[in-house]
Amino acid sequence: MQFTKMQGAGNDYVYIDCFAQPTPENIADLAIRISDRHFGVGGDGLVLIQPSEIADARMRMFNADGSESEMCGNAIRCVAKYLYDHDIRRTPTLNIETGVGVLKLDLQAEGDRVQQVTVNMGKPILEAAEVPTTILPSGRVVDEKFEIDGHQLSVTCVSMGNPHCVCFVESATDELVLGLGPKIEVDPRFPNRTNVEFVEVISRGELRQRTWERGSGETWACGTGASAVCAAAVLSGRTDRDVLIHLLGGDLRLRWDEASGDMFKTGPAVEVFTGQWEG
Numbered sequence: 001m002q003f004t005k006m007q008g009a010g011n012d013y014v015y016i017d018c019f020a021q022p023t024p025e026n027i028a029d030l031a032i033r034i035s036d037r038h039f040g041v042g043g044d045g046l047v048l049i050q051p052s053e054i055a056d057a058r059m060r061m062f063n064a065d066g067s068e069s070e071m072c073g074n075a076i077r078c079v080a081k082y083l084y085d086h087d088i089r090r091t092p093t094l095n096i097e098t099g100v101g102v103l104k105l106d107l108q109a110e111g112d113r114v115q116q117v118t119v120n121m122g123k124p125i126l127e128a129a130e131v132p133t134t135i136l137p138s139g140r141v142v143d144e145k146f147e148i149d150g151h152q153l154s155v156t157c158v159s160m161g162n163p164h165c166v167c168f169v170e171s172a173t174d175e176l177v178l179g180l181g182p183k184i185e186v187d188p189r190f191p192n193r194t195n196v197e198f199v200e201v202i203s204r205g206e207l208r209q210r211t212w213e214r215g216s217g218e219t220w221a222c223g224t225g226a227s228a229v230c231a232a233a234v235l236s237g238r239t240d241r242d243v244l245i246h247l248l249g250g251d252l253r254l255r256w257d258e259a260s261g262d263m264f265k266t267g268p269a270v271e272v273f274t275g276q277w278e279g
């Protein structure tokens with residue numbers, strides 16, 4: 001089976017072109033094996049690029065633990081790049097079917113290769129009642145007190161179709177990200193687990209984010225996470241609506257459009273290599 005390794009701001013996945021070959025079987029097991037950085041190809045998970053009856057293509061994304069997510073912000077940019085660069089859909093705008101509906105993407109190409117993509121991520125979901133995967137106390141969950149493992153955090157829970165628990169901190173230390181992150185991920189207050197973002201405010205237009213991802217551990221970037229962070233930062237009065245977010249693997253530009261309520265995310269997409277999976 002042929003695969004293509006791609007990364008968006010260092011969030012790296014193994015992609016399977018299901019236009020050119022059948023959708024693999026036992027996908028969760030394949031995601032676990034192919035993501036292994038010692039015995040497999042290595043990556044934060046597996047992404048299927050499939051034909052769609054309602055859009056230019058469909059994206060299905062699986063974390064390194066085999067769990068499927070509703071959406072993946074960095075991967076969808078790479079899916080768009082793959083479709084354009086490989087002449088499957090060579091248009092400057094694409095519609096991609098995801099677990100949160102059909103999202104619209106604007107591709108920025110130099111020559112015949114896409115360099116970066118702007119994704120309309122849709123509307124952040126903030127009300128606890130509307131956020132089925134986040135069950136903190138009712139009402140708008142901005143800067144909610146959240147105690148865990150003896151730590152007093154204030155968290156803002158946001159869904160981008162997948163769950164995010166955003167914590168603004170003085171410093172996103174290993175103790176928080178690698179120590180508390182995995183405990184928050186599986187805390188029973190999050191019935192479908194959660195992604196966890198630890199965020200430092202640099203200015204009203206600049207943030208630094210580290211992410212402990214549901215199903216993959218710390219990743220070098222999280223696109224849905226950055227979208228959730230932007231919403232949380234704006235709602236809690238920490239930033240303006242247009243912010244640059246620095247992540248371990250690169251920068252993402254977020255803009256929460258006031259008129260439409262839609263979140264726009266712009267970032268890079270890179271094809272690293274293609275290979276044959278014998279596993």
Ligand SMILES: N[C@H](CCC[C@H](N)C(=O)O)C(=O)O
Binds near residue numbers: 011163219224
């Ligand atoms: N681990 C996430 C999916 C990948 C999200 C992230 N890599 C992104 O770019 O949005 C979840 O289970 O919800």
